[in-house]
Amino acid sequence: MNEWINRLPKIELHCHLDGCVRPQTVAEISEREGIELSADSLDELTSWMRVPPSCTSLVEYLKRFELPLQCMQTPYALERIARELAEDAAYENVKYMEVRFAPHLHTRQGMTAAEVIASVGAGLAAAEKNADIIVRMIVICMRHHSVELNMEAVRAAAQFLSKGVVGVDLAGDEANYPPELHESVFQLADELGIPVTIHAGEAGGANNIRTAVERLHARRIGHGVRLYEDAEVAQLLRERNVPLEMCVTSNVQTKAVDSFEKHPIRLYLNRGIGVTVNTDNRTVSDTDLTKEYNLLSHRFQFKAADFKKVAVRAIEAAFVEPELKPQLLRKFQEEWEKLGI
Ligand SMILES: O=c1[nH]cnc2c1ncn2[C@@H]1O[C@H](CO)[C@@H](O)[C@H]1O
Ligand SMILES: [Zn+2]
Helix, strand or coil, X not given: CCHHHHHCCEEEEEEEHHXXXXXXXXXXXXXXXXXXXXXXXXXXXXXXXXCCCCCCCHHHHHHHHHHHHHCCCCHHXXXXXXXXXXXXXXXXXXXXXXXXXXXXXXXXXXXXXHHHHHXXXXXXXXXXXXXXXXXXXXXXXXXXXXXXXXXXXXXXHHHCECXXXXXXXXXXCCCCCCHHHHHHHHHHHHHCCCCEEEEECCCCCHHHHHHHHHCCCEEEEEECHHHHHCHHHHHHHHHHCCCEEECHHHHHHCCCCCCHHHCCHHHHHHCCCCEEECCECCCCCCCCHHHHHHHHHHHCCCCHHHHHHHHHHHHHHCCCCHHHHHHHHHHHHHHHHHHCC
């Protein structure tokens, strides 16, 4: 571990709320709400919430969200989990973060999508009061949900624009649900003026990245690991200035790449593709942003200049109110100066 990496100012654009729940919090909420969990100890619970080393696909990876979701069905739970995630990130020196979640995965006990968003927003706002961090929300549409339900999610997101929500996303099983199924959903998002990011090129090919940009209005791409398959799509991203939200540990676990050695993050950075560094899911992937930065330092020869470059790119690509960006950039510059980099 390098001490200076701990102290680097950080920014995260791709982080799922339900993939980042503290196991201890799941234990306490299940106790409080009388939810029966099939784990006898905190260690066992923690191992159920993490992806096993044997994971072979995104579909298998996605099964790990069922347990935390059982404990994310009330305003209390959502508010607390959101606050804790923002506090955990602030502790790592994350200065700006976008937290994403699918409102319709949290309606099992009768909450509406708007109530879900309001609860998460309240938790994030509480963390902002106590720590030096700005946090915004991205509303996720799920690939296996109907177009109608996803349109409802987009309309709910629109209600919270400039009240914490800054974008919408499409997530879930990419291999079985191609992006074009939800073209009309993101057409609506565009009409409502909501910025779009789309998970693509993770469990599907580079063609999904093209579809996301050309037909679903994506301004950023979640993962985009398989961009290397098609030089024309890479050129499209450069021309339109569309960056990738890369999550190296998660990408190896879901087998978007076979191994760390084969991960293209360094290649993309060298070739002028916009690269940002993210965790995806802190608990499910057993990581945090500091671990990801250390991984990049040790396995991908990331130096201070590279970390600065990805941070500047992430500030540019952030969906936050544009007037906050100069202030954010200044904060990063001050911290870099303190570190002498
Ligand atoms: O890397 C990913 N790729 C695709 N879908 C994901 C990934 N991580 C999480 N989710 C999905 O997004 C939902 C809402 O947060 C999670 O429940 C999970 O199903
Ligand atoms: Zn993701």
